[in-house]
Structure formats: structure tokens, C-alpha cells
Amino acid sequence: MLIGRFTLWFFLWFASTFFNTSKGQHHSPQKYEFRAVWVATLNNIDWPSRRGLPPEEQRKEFIALLDTLQKYHFNAVIVQIRPTADAFYPSRYEPWSAYLTGTQGEAPYPYYDPLAFMIEEAHKRNIEFHAWFNPYRAVSNLQAAQLHDEHISNKCPAWFFDYNGKKYFNPGIPAVRDYIVTLIKEVAKNYDIDGVHFDDYFYPYQVPEEKIDDYATYLRYNQKQFDNIHDWRRHNVDLLIRAIHDTLQRLKPHIKFGISPIGVWRNASKDSLGSATKIWHASYDALYADTRKWLREGWIDYIAPQLYWSTRSRYGNYDVLVPWWHKNSFGRHVYVGHALYKVDGEDGGDNTWHDPQELPRQLRKKVAYDAIKGSIFFSAKHLYRNPFHILDSLAQYFYRYPALPPPMPWKDSIAAEAPPKLTAHLSRQGVQLQWSTPPLAPDGEPAAYYVLYRFSLAEPIDLSRPDKIVYIGKDEHFIDTGAHDLPAIYVVTACDRLHNESRRYASAVAEPSPVYGSQHAGSTLIPYRKY
Incomplete structure (x- = not known):
């Protein structure tokens, strides 16, 4: 009985907290x-x-x-x-x-x-x-x-x-x-x-x-x-x-x-x-x-x-x-x-x-x-x-979605260069994405990390949306296990150490494959597309 009352109390508190947070502002x-x-x-x-x-x-x-x-x-x-x-x-x-x-x-x-x-x-x-x-x-x-x-x-x-x-x-x-x-x-x-x-x-x-x-x-x-x-x-x-x-x-x-x-x-x-x-x-x-x-x-x-x-x-x-x-x-x-x-x-x-x-x-x-x-x-x-x-x-x-630390333009205002190429193919684990190392920025800085986004085909590519970020990190590959609605457009950018994001990006489309989920799924290559 006490457990039931506590569970009800917690549910009411959490609902109040969450919905009041959303109300009015x-x-x-x-x-x-x-x-x-x-x-x-x-x-x-x-x-x-x-x-x-x-x-x-x-x-x-x-x-x-x-x-x-x-x-x-x-x-x-x-x-x-x-x-x-x-x-x-x-x-x-x-x-x-x-x-x-x-x-x-x-x-x-x-x-x-x-x-x-x-x-x-x-x-x-x-x-x-x-x-x-x-x-x-x-x-x-x-x-x-x-x-x-x-x-x-x-x-x-x-x-x-x-x-x-x-x-x-x-x-x-x-x-x-x-x-x-x-x-x-x-x-x-x-x-x-x-x-x-x-x-x-x-x-x-x-x-x-x-x-x-x-x-x-x-x-x-x-x-x-x-x-x-x-x-x-x-x-x-x-x-x-x-x-x-x-x-x-x-x-x-x-x-x-x-x-x-x-x-x-x-x-x-x-x-x-x-x-x-x-x-x-x-x-x-x-x-x-x-x-x-x-x-x-x-x-x-x-x-x-x-x-x-x-x-x-x-x-x-x-x-x-x-x-x-x-x-x-x-x-x-x-x-x-x-x-x-x-x-x-x-x-x-x-x-x-x-x-x-x-x-x-x-x-x-x-x-x-x-x-x-x-x-x-x-x-x-x-x-x-x-x-x-x-x-x-x-x-x-x-903090539902990831965020980048804000850039400091008085310290560095020169953006990183974008990865020149992004490829995607399907596997049993998900969509496998791979991109190449970008050249140095005009100030000689290398890319410090990458930001990978996923959009539906019906959406505009809007890189201001953190809800579209699926990966932030230093690796040049990622397996997206959360891509349930294909086809999807993937976009990858590069950031320098002070979080100046490249103004260009590489992109590729992952499309449903008739062999997805079969023993040959990993061999299905999604063509690289640039937008």
C-alpha cells in the first residue's frame, strides 16, 4: 500500500514538474x-x-x-x-x-x-x-x-x-x-x-x-x-x-x-x-x-x-x-x-x-x-x-538533445573545413557511416571533432537543430542504430577546438534495401550524394 501511494505521488509530481516546465514559456x-x-x-x-x-x-x-x-x-x-x-x-x-x-x-x-x-x-x-x-x-x-x-x-x-x-x-x-x-x-x-x-x-x-x-x-x-x-x-x-x-x-x-x-x-x-x-x-x-x-x-x-x-x-x-x-x-x-x-x-x-x-x-x-x-x-x-x-x-x-559549447569569435573565428566525403551503407547493426578527414582550415587548424545529423527526405537541412544530431565525437565513423524511418539524409560537419563548425558539409542518403536484415545486408552500398 505504501509503495502504491509513493508511486502515485511520484507520478503526479513528475507530471506536474514536466508539464509546468513546458507551460507558459x-x-x-x-x-x-x-x-x-x-x-x-x-x-x-x-x-x-x-x-x-x-x-x-x-x-x-x-x-x-x-x-x-x-x-x-x-x-x-x-x-x-x-x-x-x-x-x-x-x-x-x-x-x-x-x-x-x-x-x-x-x-x-x-x-x-x-x-x-x-x-x-x-x-x-x-x-x-x-x-x-x-x-x-x-x-x-x-x-x-x-x-x-x-x-x-x-x-x-x-x-x-x-x-x-x-x-x-x-x-x-x-x-x-x-x-x-x-x-x-x-x-x-x-x-x-x-x-x-x-x-x-x-x-x-x-x-x-x-x-x-x-x-x-x-x-x-x-x-x-x-x-x-x-x-x-x-x-x-x-x-x-x-x-x-x-x-x-x-x-x-x-x-x-x-x-x-x-x-x-x-x-x-x-x-x-x-x-x-x-x-x-x-x-x-x-x-x-x-x-x-x-x-x-x-x-x-x-x-x-x-x-x-x-x-x-x-x-x-x-x-x-x-x-x-x-x-x-x-x-x-x-x-x-x-x-x-x-x-x-x-x-x-x-x-x-x-x-x-x-x-x-x-x-x-x-x-x-x-x-x-x-x-x-x-x-x-x-x-x-x-x-x-x-x-x-x-x-x-x-538537456534532451546534445549541445556544443558556444564558440568564442574573439579567440578564433575561422571555421573548420568540412569532410570531403560521406558514405553510408546498411548492415544488421544499422546504418554504417564513414567520412574522410578534412583538410586544414585556413588558419592551419585541424578538425577537432565531427557532428553528424540525420534528416528525413521531406525536411530541409537545418544545422541549427540539435534534435537532428545523432553523433558528436572524434571518430570518423559511426553506426546509427536509431534510423527506423528510411530513407534519410545524413550530413556531417567538422568543428575546430573552439567549436567553429564548418560552413560546408558532406552528405549521403541511406535508402531502404530489399536485402536489409539478410545475411548479405552489409554489402549493400548507399551511393554518396552531395547536396
């Missing part, structure tokens, strides 16, 4: 949309599940995560590889992370390179890998920390200040900026990452009755350039952001640089350019992070403001902030950071998160704004828990 499937999840390693929030987990189990966990993301049509993963001046990769400068091996400075045993492994597995699934660094946080808990002798805070203690039980790099010291840039350069040079990512931690979140101990640094390095310490602190962070941008442009210009700050730049009560919000820790004033300036100057490629408030919040209302970031994007991409952890029970005192419609409501509303190019969910473990069956909503509605 049409949601056209998006071909270009950044779909990502944060994977936090600090305190083993998401991965690995515990300190000292054997490497084989670490790999199994990460593969399971990627398989889930692929299944639900995510196209990017953002993994924290440097949480507290430690590393999830072999570094010349910083020790192995205790969150990985159990002991700071101890390498994985049996040995492997976790970062190389994660990148390779993500790219196998055509998922972008963004390397998430915490630039300034060095120790997250001074009382519990067991630091390796080679930890940078032991080697260069003058570079740091303690605040609220944590240890931070002092952003005002030029050598600190140089050191952080060197760390970014090490990873960008040695690994095939798609992006460098910072979160909201710059200067520390301030607490009452405790001051940041950097006044002596201000007196030493300000050199009368700024009238107050607050502008000087913002300038210090500006210098780091610009230096990282310039370094990546020189080293590997295809690497994206993104920031995920707290979702409010400034309150309008302090600045007419700010948002109609009332939060205490606005990034400009509290963390000295002038995120709007970084967009205006073109120093970052995307911003992912953590819009961790509900649509009914009195302090940082979601419905206020989405249009504000749209208006202040300055031609760069905005990806909304969604508070999946609040849907999963950590509501912060706002009962709106108890409404199963809150997150679907947020996902719908952002689509109305052109500058909002995608979503990032915090975090992976909450996605796994599937609160309010959000994965079902993604699979049935929001």
Missing part, C-alpha cells in the same frame, strides 16, 4: 550551450570520495562521473586541481595534495598522473576540461593543517597573512603574482587543458572585528599610486588577472580563462552601475574583485557568477541578477552558476528551494537572454543525488 532546444559541473576536491567534497583512496578506485569514480555527464549531454567539467597551494598533478613548485593521497607531498601509489588521466578521459567523451585553481588560498584550516616541509608557506612565510583561521597569499606582493602566474603556466604548458578557472576566493571574505594584515605591504608597494588601501587591493587582483590572460594568449591562445565570482558585483546602493541587490559580500567591495572591469577589458573569456539565490530572495534575487549580467557581459560569455546544493537540502534559510520548480524555473528564465550562454552546477555530488529528480528534468527537457 516555450523552451527551444539550444545547439550551443555550455553545460558543466564543478568537481570540488577541497575536503573531498566531490572527488575523490575520501583521502587516500587507492588510485584504481579514484579512476573508477572519475570515469563514472564522466559517464554520467556524457549520458545527460553535459559538455564540460571544471575540476579543482589546486585547492590549497597543493596539486593534483606532479608539480615542480607545490606538493601533492593530501585530499588525493592522504598525506601532503606523497605521490599516488601505484603512481599515475591524475590530471593527465582526467583530461584524457574527458576528451574521449568530447567533454571540455577546465582546470580550477584557487589562486590565493594556501591553508584552509590552520588548526588541522599538516603541511609538507616544501609547502610554499614554509618556504616563503613572508608572502602570507593569516585570516579567520586560514592562510592566504598576500596579493600585494609582486613575487606572489609572479609565482601564481608560473603555476598556471606550468599546467597550461604541460597539459592539454581547455580552460583555466578561478572561483570566488580572492581577498578573504571579511569577518567582523578582524582586519587583513597587509598595511605594511601597502606602504611598501603602493608608492603613492592609490589614495586608499581598498583601490590598491583591487589593483593587485587586476594585475594578476591581466597577467594570466596575457600569459595564456602567448602560450596557448585557445585556452579559455574564466572566473566564477560571487554573483553580485556591486549593490546599486553603492554604485548606480550595480544591481538592485542587498548582499554583504559584493565582489568589488568585499573581495576586491572588479569582475565587471575584467569583462570590459576583455581579460577573461567567460564569467560564471554564482547566482546562489532564489527567484524570491530579498537580497540577491535571481530574476534581478540574470538580466544584470546579460547587460554587463561586454560581449563575453556568461554562464550561470546554479546552487544545486541548495536544492539538495542546504537551503540557507530560504524555503523557496523546497519548491521542485525553483531550479527548472531558473533554467527556463536564463534562456531569454542572449549573453547567457550556459550553466554550471555546484556540485557533482549533488548532481549524483538527483534532488527533485533534476536529472530527469535535464534528460526529458533541458
